[in-house]
Amino acid sequence: MNGTGRPGPPLWLLAELTYRCPLHCVFCYNPVDFATREDEMSTDDWLRVLREARAQGSVQCGFSGGEPMLREDLEVLVAEAHRLGYYTNLLTSGVGLTETRIAALKDAGLDHIQLSFQDSTREVNDFLSHTRTFELKEKVAAMIKAHGYPMVMNVVIHRLNIDHVDRIIGMADTVGAEYLELANSQYYSWAEVNREHLLPTRAQIARAEAVTARWRERLDGRMRIFFVVPDYHENRPKRCMNGWGNVFLTITPDGTALPCHTARMLPGLAFPNVRDMSVHDIWYESEGFNRYRGTGWMKEPCASCDEREKDLGGCRCQAYMLTQDPAAADPVCAKSPHHQRVADAVARAESGAANEQPLIFRGPAESRRLAGQDYAPGRSSPPVPAAENPPKVTDRS
Amino acid sequence: MSTAANADTCPVIGRGFRLQWEAAQDCHVLLYPEGMVKLNQSAGEILKRCDGTRDVAGIVADLERTFAASGLEKDVLAFLDMARGQKWVQW
Ligand code: SF4
Numbered sequence: 001m002n003g004t005g006r007p008g009p010p011l012w013l014l015a016e017l018t019y020r021c022p023l024h025c026v027f028c029y030n031p032v033d034f035a036t037r038e039d040e041m042s043t044d045d046w047l048r049v050l051r052e053a054r055a056q057g058s059v060q061c062g063f064s065g066g067e068p069m070l071r072e073d074l075e076v077l078v079a080e081a082h083r084l085g086y087y088t089n090l091l092t093s094g095v096g097l098t099e100t101r102i103a104a105l106k107d108a109g110l111d112h113i114q115l116s117f118q119d120s121t122r123e124v125n126d127f128l129s130h131t132r133t134f135e136l137k138e139k140v141a142a143m144i145k146a147h148g149y150p151m152v153m154n155v156v157i158h159r160l161n162i163d164h165v166d167r168i169i170g171m172a173d174t175v176g177a178e179y180l181e182l183a184n185s186q187y188y189s190w191a192e193v194n195r196e197h198l199l200p201t202r203a204q205i206a207r208a209e210a211v212t213a214r215w216r217e218r219l220d221g222r223m224r225i226f227f228v229v230p231d232y233h234e235n236r237p238k239r240c241m242n243g244w245g246n247v248f249l250t251i252t253p254d255g256t257a258l259p260c261h262t263a264r265m266l267p268g269l270a271f272p273n274v275r276d277m278s279v280h281d282i283w284y285e286s287e288g289f290n291r292y293r294g295t296g297w298m299k300e301p302c303a304s305c306d307e308r309e310k311d312l313g314g315c316r317c318q319a320y321m322l323t324q325d326p327a328a329a330d331p332v333c334a335k336s337p338h339h340q341r342v343a344d345a346v347a348r349a350e351s352g353a354a355n356e357q358p359l360i361f362r363g364p365a366e367s368r369r370l371a372g373q374d375y376a377p378g379r380s381s382p383p384v385p386a387a388e389n390p391p392k393v394t395d396r397s
Numbered sequence: 398m399s400t401a402a403n404a405d406t407c408p409v410i411g412r413g414f415r416l417q418w419e420a421a422q423d424c425h426v427l428l429y430p431e432g433m434v435k436l437n438q439s440a441g442e443i444l445k446r447c448d449g450t451r452d453v454a455g456i457v458a459d460l461e462r463t464f465a466a467s468g469l470e471k472d473v474l475a476f477l478d479m480a481r482g483q484k485w486v487q488w
């Protein structure tokens with residue numbers, strides 16, 4: 001879509017069924033204050049959302065969380081989504097994906113399971129050698145294949161694991177993955193809190209890319225590897241969520257509709273709830289979805305920039321977190337007057353400067369503590385779709 | 398790696414992919430894990446015939462009949478080879 005005219009349909013429906021999760025990822029993209037938002041919609045609410053969004057043209061449905069396996073009605077929701085004609089995706093850590101449930105999900109018509117690897121243990125540095133994690137993933141991967149699913153694996157990459165990329169790829173190949181996504185962490189939510197620990201150096205990225213290139217040659221198409229580079233190391237921003245209110249409709253556990261996972265942080269913008277408003281009105285009429293659509297809202301340097309249709313000014317949350325102005329250019333952009341803040345963070349990563357802050361693992365107690373601190377954005381930085389669900393919508397017409 | 402498409406090849410939509418008509422987009426789309434390809438009319442017409450029961454010769458004949466055209470084989474073969482590279486189809 002460009003800056004004018006009626007937006008296209010919400011092609012992607014992301015159903016964040018719950019913020020509950022047994023794991024403690026340091027890069028988790030759930031809101032830092034998730035523990036203060038325990039309200040979850042009922043099965044009937046979700047069924048209605050599925051029907052309404054499909055009627056508006058949604059075709060991809062992602063069930064995520066938190067850990068979506070914690071919802072006991074997952075099979076019911078998948079069955080309805082399948083019946084409605086969605087391509088149904090389950091984004092899971094594999095915890096709770098038993099033989100019984102995977103069989104039930106298959107019967108319900110689930111199309112795809114994306115298995116992600118997390119730093120689920122406190123031994124982040126050697127999480128890859130942590131046998132329990134590996135054995136669980138190996139077991140789940142085998143089940144996924146046995147049930148005839150394409151085997152898609154996602155690993156969030158950051159400073160503490162990027163040097164293991166060779167082993168990560170080897171492991172993905174061992175479990176028979178057909179697709180492997182090496183997604184560099186995006187710095188928002190928990191990853192933003194932990195940014196100084198997670199931001200890799202340029203040399204690390206270059207090495208990881210070289211390793212990936214060597215594997216691609218060796219694999220000869222057996223497994224496709226996507227390597228998503230971190231935007232901090234670029235000088236133009238990403239087209240965040242493929243454009244605000246352009247493709248993605250995220251529904252949070254309590255029914256709040258968002259153009260991206262983290263948009264709720266933006267000031268002065270109320271987001272509608274599917275309990276009060278129809279998906280049609282949310283997508284086409286609500287202020288929350290219209291505010292940053294297209295290019296009309298832009299200020300300088302974006303407003304007169306000849307690249308504005310390409311990146312749409314980058315990420316609004318990143319702009320807000322780094323400049324306190326949600327309508328500013330994403331500071332990843334070298335044309336942004338605030339670009340130095342990104343450059344400084346990268347420079348600190350390069351220098352390996354000592355980090356006094358401890359690494360913070362996602363968890364309810366930490367969440368309540370951070371929420372109580374009136375966790376202030378602006379201290380550092382940013383978003384983009386969850387590292388687990390990067391947008392992949394291509395046009396071939 | 399098996400051979401390039403020829404008249405006897407029987408292509409079928411790739412595992413994990415689904416082809417469907419989307420009224421909201423007024424076109425055929427190919428859905429796959431977390432993604433979607435919008436197909437132009439000719440791509441949609443070819444893929445919709447890749448049901449595993451017809452070989453390329455049959456697909457071409459059907460297309461030529463439906464669209465009152467001739468000499469489509471070369472384009473269909475080139476498209477199918479490209480499509481297999483993307484895993485949209487297999488044989
Ligand atoms: S990123 Fe980790 S902690 Fe966060 S929801 Fe996913 S698995 Fe759970």
Ligand code: SF4
Binds near residue numbers: 305311312333
């Ligand atoms: S100035 Fe704005 S529109 Fe131009 S490249 Fe930078 S972020 Fe994109």
